[in-house]
Amino acid sequence: MAIKRLDRDGSHRKQFERNKKRIYATQTVCGICGKPVDFSIKYPHPMSPCIDHIIPVAKGGHPSDIDNLQLAHWTCNRQKSDKLFATNGKKVTKITSNRVLPTIIDWINYRAKK
Template identity: 65%
Template sequence: MANKGAERYGTHRGSFEKNKKKVFATQTVCGICGKPVDFSLKYPHPLSACVDHIIPIARGGHPSDIDNLQLAHWACNRAKADHLPNAIKKEEEVISNRILPLSMDWASYRSE
């Protein structure tokens, strides 16, 4: 449990709070879903504003670096959990004989 809650209890608390104010003052769009954040909504509303660590602390992200913080909806941040931004799983493309390219133009084929 190394560094658990470092932004809350550790040496980065002051820097985190200062940078949190900067994020709230300069950003208006959720960094995860891309929709506007309504600052009048307060926790525990799912669309309330919170600060998200782009690279989670559990994955080696810095707890208070301004470059690792972004504005997010509370629900978006919870859904992201400790996943990395590029780790979004995409559906694997299924290769079947229905989507293979034709080797011959059978529409213009004439047997002789």
């Protein structure tokens, strides 16, 4: 049985969606790789924008708190997954690269289907 994600299906869904809109309106840089995020790129493109939980929900992070959410590229978020490392007693996310893209698709000329 799949684990129910509160930010997708549960009581935190509305607040997560509100905070997602707020982050999309105020942030422009990926919180993982530090590169600009292009909002004209749509999913399933690996560089499309998405919301990352700084402390993953699977590791005890809050599913909808604005302080636990950040803008990210989809591929950066996938690579980060639920990884954490400790620095000075604080939980901090590990920075990963977003340059490992599938080579079977020409991502420079890719356009999502509308």
